Amino acid sequence: MPDSALAGIRVVDLSQGIAGPYCTRLLADLGAEVIKVEPPEGDYARRFGPFPDDIPHPDRGGLFLHLNANKKSVTLDVETQSGRVVLRKLLANSDVLVESEAPGVMASRELGYEQLKEAFPNLVYCSVTPFGQTGPYASFKGNSLTAMALSGLMYITGDPDKEPLCTGGEPAEYFGALHAWVAILAALEHRSQTSAGQHIDVSMLEALGCADEYNTTMYAYLGAIRKRFYSRHAIPTYPSEIFPCRDGSIVVIGGATGFPLMMAILIEQPEMENNPLFQNLWLRFMQWEKFEEVLRPYLAEHDWEDLLTRAQELRVPFAAVLDARTLLENPHLRERGFFEEVEHPELGRVPVAAHPFRMSETPLRVRRSPLLGEHTHAVLAEVGYEGEDQLVLRERGVT
Amino acid sequence: MTLPLTGVRVLDLTQVYAGPTCTRILSDLGADVIKLEGLRRMDITRNFVMPENTGKGDYWNRSGYFLLRNGGKKSITLDFSDPEAVELVKRLVPYADVVAESFTPRVMAKFGLDYESLKAIKAEIIMISLSGYGQTGPWRDFTAYGMGLEPASGISSVTGYRDGPPLRTGISFTDPYSGVVGAGAVLAALHYRRRTGKGQYIDLSEHESAIPVTGFALMDYALNGRMEPRIGNRSHWYAPQGCYRCRGDDDWLAITIRDDTEWEAFCHATGHPEWENGRFGDVLGRFQHHDELDELISSWTRDQDQMEAMHLLQTVGVVAAAVLNPKQVLLDPHLRQRDFFDMIDQPDVGARPVSRQLGAKFSAFQPDSARPAPKLGEHNREVLQGILGLSDEDLARLQEQKVIGDTPEGAVPLDVMRMFVQWPTTTFLQMGSIAGLDEDYREQLGIGGNEK
Numbered sequence: 001m002p003d004s005a006l007a008g009i010r011v012v013d014l015s016q017g018i019a020g021p022y023c024t025r026l027l028a029d030l031g032a033e034v035i036k037v038e039p040p041e042g043d044y045a046r047r048f049g050p051f052p053d054d055i056p057h058p059d060r061g062g063l064f065l066h067l068n069a070n071k072k073s074v075t076l077d078v079e080t081q082s083g084r085v086v087l088r089k090l091l092a093n094s095d096v097l098v099e100s101e102a103p104g105v106m107a108s109r110e111l112g113y114e115q116l117k118e119a120f121p122n123l124v125y126c127s128v129t130p131f132g133q134t135g136p137y138a139s140f141k142g143n144s145l146t147a148m149a150l151s152g153l154m155y156i157t158g159d160p161d162k163e164p165l166c167t168g169g170e171p172a173e174y175f176g177a178l179h180a181w182v183a184i185l186a187a188l189e190h191r192s193q194t195s196a197g198q199h200i201d202v203s204m205l206e207a208l209g210c211a212d213e214y215n216t217t218m219y220a221y222l223g224a225i226r227k228r229f230y231s232r233h234a235i236p237t238y239p240s241e242i243f244p245c246r247d248g249s250i251v252v253i254g255g256a257t258g259f260p261l262m263m264a265i266l267i268e269q270p271e272m273e274n275n276p277l278f279q280n281l282w283l284r285f286m287q288w289e290k291f292e293e294v295l296r297p298y299l300a301e302h303d304w305e306d307l308l309t310r311a312q313e314l315r316v317p318f319a320a321v322l323d324a325r326t327l328l329e330n331p332h333l334r335e336r337g338f339f340e341e342v343e344h345p346e347l348g349r350v351p352v353a354a355h356p357f358r359m360s361e362t363p364l365r366v367r368r369s370p371l372l373g374e375h376t377h378a379v380l381a382e383v384g385y386e387g388e389d390q391l392v393l394r395e396r397g398v399t
Numbered sequence: 400m401t402l403p404l405t406g407v408r409v410l411d412l413t414q415v416y417a418g419p420t421c422t423r424i425l426s427d428l429g430a431d432v433i434k435l436e437g438l439r440r441m442d443i444t445r446n447f448v449m450p451e452n453t454g455k456g457d458y459w460n461r462s463g464y465f466l467l468r469n470g471g472k473k474s475i476t477l478d479f480s481d482p483e484a485v486e487l488v489k490r491l492v493p494y495a496d497v498v499a500e501s502f503t504p505r506v507m508a509k510f511g512l513d514y515e516s517l518k519a520i521k522a523e524i525i526m527i528s529l530s531g532y533g534q535t536g537p538w539r540d541f542t543a544y545g546m547g548l549e550p551a552s553g554i555s556s557v558t559g560y561r562d563g564p565p566l567r568t569g570i571s572f573t574d575p576y577s578g579v580v581g582a583g584a585v586l587a588a589l590h591y592r593r594r595t596g597k598g599q600y601i602d603l604s605e606h607e608s609a610i611p612v613t614g615f616a617l618m619d620y621a622l623n624g625r626m627e628p629r630i631g632n633r634s635h636w637y638a639p640q641g642c643y644r645c646r647g648d649d650d651w652l653a654i655t656i657r658d659d660t661e662w663e664a665f666c667h668a669t670g671h672p673e674w675e676n677g678r679f680g681d682v683l684g685r686f687q688h689h690d691e692l693d694e695l696i697s698s699w700t701r702d703q704d705q706m707e708a709m710h711l712l713q714t715v716g717v718v719a720a721a722v723l724n725p726k727q728v729l730l731d732p733h734l735r736q737r738d739f740f741d742m743i744d745q746p747d748v749g750a751r752p753v754s755r756q757l758g759a760k761f762s763a764f765q766p767d768s769a770r771p772a773p774k775l776g777e778h779n780r781e782v783l784q785g786i787l788g789l790s791d792e793d794l795a796r797l798q799e800q801k802v803i804g805d806t807p808e809g810a811v812p813l814d815v816m817r818m819f820v821q822w823p824t825t826t827f828l829q830m831g832s833i834a835g836l837d838e839d840y841r842e843q844l845g846i847g848g849n850e851k
Binding site: 003005006007008022026030048049050051052053054062063065066067113131132133134135136137139140141142143145146147148149150151152153154155156157158159160162163164165166167168169170171174175176178179180181182183185186187188189190192193194196198199200201202203204205206207208209210211212213214215216217218219220221222223224225226227228229230231232233234235236240242244249251253255286312315316317318319320321322323324325327328331332333335336338347350351353355356357358359360361362 | 401402403404405416424428447448449450451452463464466467514532533535536537538539540541542543544546547548550551552553554555556557558559560564565566567568569570571572574575576579580581582583584586587588589590591593594595597598599600601602603604607608610611612613614615616617618619620621622623625626627629630631632634635636640641642643644649651652653655713716717718719720721722723724725726727728729731732733734736737739740751752753754755756757758759760761762763764819822823824826827828830831832833834835836837838839840841844846
């Protein structure tokens with residue numbers, strides 16, 4: 001059985017929703033033991049669909065499975081003093097704590113970093129919020145949409161004559177999760193040299209801002225305020241757009257060597273090689289509508305797989321526009337084993353995205369997400385709570 | 400001050416966006432990152448975004464795009480077309496902990512620099528390959544551009560206006576995304592090596608790294624056989640949610656109202672208590688009458704200043720945020736107080752605000768993120784003589800043979816690059832792909848500039 005990169009690392013995960021949980025999912029994929037500590041009614045994300053047949057159930061959420069694979073679930077009411085006593089026992093031999101409450105909430109529960117660091121000096125304590133622990137917007141309520149809005153990335157996405165557009169799929173949450181994951185790993189490296197834990201303050205807004213390609217740079221260097229323009233790049237290469245084709249869409253990118261000859265061959269009009277629109281990058285950029293008059297009819301007559309295959313054979317960097325179905329059915333991903341089926345007591349066999357990257361000595365693993373409170377008994381027993389104690393805690397609503 | 404990766408050395412063969420994001424994070428965390436470029440193959444981003452839009456002299460040392468992704472690194476130039484250059488890279492491997500590359504698969508093998516070869520030189524080496532589609536599989540040899548990977552990862556299928564086509568984010572989303580994933584993967588490998596002494600190979604497909612962002616859509620198909628429609632700025636879970644026009648040419652406010660409490664607060668704050676009850680008074684009503692609600696909300700926002708409206712609503716506990724343009728982001732008081740932008744003094748450019756690469760603050764250390772980008776080949780002597788012990792004569796010979804140097808050869812015709820080096824901003828303004836062009840931008844940002 002292969003080793004795992006984070007074997008021996010233990011994480012107490014108080015986070016809920018998307019960002020904190022996806023961060024700890026990645027830690028769990030790498031072999032850390034992640035104990036998801038949920039309130040007795042469960043992570044609020046257990047309320048989110050999709051559910052089979054749209055029937056809500058705390059153990060049947062598809063997104064929950066995606067975000068919480070590989071973890072253990074313990075129910076605990078940390079808003080009570082009794083719950084916090086139990087939590088401290090869990091923290092005693094844990095390396096990492098992750099939380100996603102609004103700034104100040106953990107402190108109000110005597111669980112802030114400042115309150116825990118003396119008792120747990122080696123603890124890496126990571127807070128993930130939309131806007132961070134400090135600053136004028138620290139008290140703001142946030143989500144993926146508002147983080148995108150303040151990051152500048154929303155202003156530059158969409159059509160110029162329509163409202164700015166947010167990228168689909170809650171991207172701010174996932175970016176925040178990634179930065180929290182990297183930060184925790186960095187803090188563990190730091191701890192290996194200093195023997196000390198620390199507090200990490202992750203802001204989803206800043207995680208998005210870090211992704212900026214050149215938009216703030218354009219202002220700082222040129223005084224130019226980039227605006228959304230059909231998702232077109234400011235760097236004047238054209239095309240690199242998504243176009244409709246006969247059976248869906250395709251990304252048409254000319255690339256460094258695609259014009260003029262390769263594109264002309266691709267659209268089966270070799271005489272186009274000498275057309276100024278094909279010869280001249282700048283002309284094509286400026287007269288993009290004319291160029292599209294040549295291109296669109298051809299695409300409307302052809303299917304995406306055919307276009308993609310032929311283009312790539314000519315080394316023209318077209319790309320597919322995949323969706324959930326074509327991703328799950330994709331032969332390339334299938335050969336690479338990207339999706340793995342897990343057996344879930346409530347959902348049956350479900351494909352889960354399993355390998356965002358691959359490590360040769362310590363492959364990532366995927367196991368199902370936990371049922372609500374599934375591991376409360378076992379985890380509490382490990383830290384010394386006998387059967388009768390556990391019954392008392394349960395009856396009094398602590399677990 | 401100890402940084403997490405103090406004492407770790409990275410040999411960085413990555414270029415452009417994803418790989419350099421990964422290695423920049425490692426550099427900011429304290430690693431010594433030696434970036435390898437070639438005289439015929441310098442990082443293409445050295446051509447993009449010139450100070451004051453003037454690409455004169457050694458413009459390749461003054462690019463804003465390059466600084467953002469490569470601040471703090473060292474630069475050596477070794478031209479791979481020369482076997483002696485490849486040998487020098489191999490001689491550097493024993494001094495490196497990590498080798499990072501972003502070539503198309505098989506290129507490294509062609510030069511004898513694949514993982515097995517590097518492992519034979521140094522058993523505990525960690526190598527990461529960031530590629531478009533991964534090292535194996537039917538798509539592995541595809542020519543991959545960042546603009547194609549976001550749609551290929553499924554994100555574009557869920558991005559777009561309602562009833563509209565799939566769209567892309569205004570940045571190549573999967574590039575920075577996979578770069579951050581790469582940094583995490585390297586950190587995990589370093590952690591494992593600390594425990595066991597073993598290195599390993601990381602195969603990162605940018606395509607695969609970003610697919611999990613579409614988790615909701617994947618699961619709805621897996622569980623229900625249903626395809627997600629594009630929902631614009633709406634939410635799967637809350638109504639109303641949207642982006643609403645405010646006073647001005649292109650000012651907008653994003654709002655999400657999740658429950659009865661927030662709806663009540665919104666109605667009172669906007670001076671419309673009459674909206675509170677009736678058909679919008681409960682969550683189902685708001686869900687069913689979303690279109691009508693959007694009109695109502697717009698009727699209020701269109702008379703508001705976006706920033707005032709944001710503050711007003713946030714004060715009463717409503718999720719709302721102004722949609723900031725890049726200039727507003729640079730001037731935003733919250734980001735400034737959070738020190739999100741480093742002022743980096745790039746030689747021959749002057750101080751410029753550069754966003755950090757890690758959205759995290761640490762209580763026990765400060766990432767070393769405020770360093771200038773290296774000039775092309777700036778560290779040839781430091782690395783080749785300082786680490787490998789090459790003599791002055793060796794360096795002079797290599798320079799004469801154009802194996803090493805500091806001036807790029809014309810691999811990409813300079814004519815084509817000219818258009819990128821100096822941007823046609825007036826044309827962009829006419830087209831509408833930029834919203835404005837401020838002549839006094841340096842005053843606005845509080846920076847001086849060198850007029851070179």
